[in-house]
Amino acid sequence: DVKVTQSSRYLVKRTGEKVFLECVQDMDHENMFWYRQDPGLGLRLIYFSYDVKMKEKGDIPEGYSVSREKKERFSLILESASTNQTSMYLCASSFASSGRFYEQYFGPGTRLTVT
Amino acid sequence: GNSVTQMEGPVTLSEEAFLTINCTYTATGYPSLFWYVQYPGEGLQLLLKATKADDKGSNKGFEATYRKETTSFHLEKGSVQVSDSAVYFCALSGWTSGSRLTFGEGTQLTVNP
Numbered sequence: 001d002v003k004v005t006q007s008s009r010y011l012v013k014r015t016g017e018k019v020f021l022e023c024v025q026d027m028d029h030e031n032m033f034w035y036r037q038d039p040g041l042g043l044r045l046i047y048f049s050y051d052v053k054m055k056e057k058g059d060i061p062e063g064y065s066v067s068r069e070k071k072e073r074f075s076l077i078l079e080s081a082s083t084n085q086t087s088m089y090l091c092a093s094s095f096a097s098s099g100r101f102y103e104q105y106f107g108p109g110t111r112l113t114v115t
Numbered sequence: 116g117n118s119v120t121q122m123e124g125p126v127t128l129s130e131e132a133f134l135t136i137n138c139t140y141t142a143t144g145y146p147s148l149f150w151y152v153q154y155p156g157e158g159l160q161l162l163l164k165a166t167k168a169d170d171k172g173s174n175k176g177f178e179a180t181y182r183k184e185t186t187s188f189h190l191e192k193g194s195v196q197v198s199d200s201a202v203y204f205c206a207l208s209g210w211t212s213g214s215r216l217t218f219g220e221g222t223q224l225t226v227n228p
Binding site for chain 2: 033
């Protein structure tokens, strides 16, 4: 079974703090993704990575950065947390597309509250 | 670009009722189609998938058929249970999006005993 784990299920941080969300997958997937999920807005892609040290902006990258130093690990960084970044954050991974389109596997999510 | 339109929720059913959640899509070529389920407080789980026209995906009593002619991938279950209460997302991945998924807005299903 594919396993995607996230470092915390719940996190409370203060405005202005630097926040790290960690994601690890054990299926040797090339691609990894970070989404945020908010009521009424669905899932929105923040960043994704298709290889180690590679990254691409998604639909809402402002206020976030990412790091992928190892294939199995993808980190989301909030440089200076703000209250509008209170959300559910979901990590996902998949094989690379090469004439086929693969499903993504999701972690359990991190509910981040910024006060 | 790609897009997915799901039937609006919320949907409320009694146990053992028949379920249909409509999903239509717009995409170039032949995308792969997916249904995901999200239980309260959890991440998304892949429920079923179909990768070519006329394929039927099935899992846990749920089914969906990839209909190219109507660009649809409706989710069905013959007899729902209270434990099926969740949010259901239709999604696609295709030639213009590569590895990215395009999601529908999600449909909240509540099943009452």
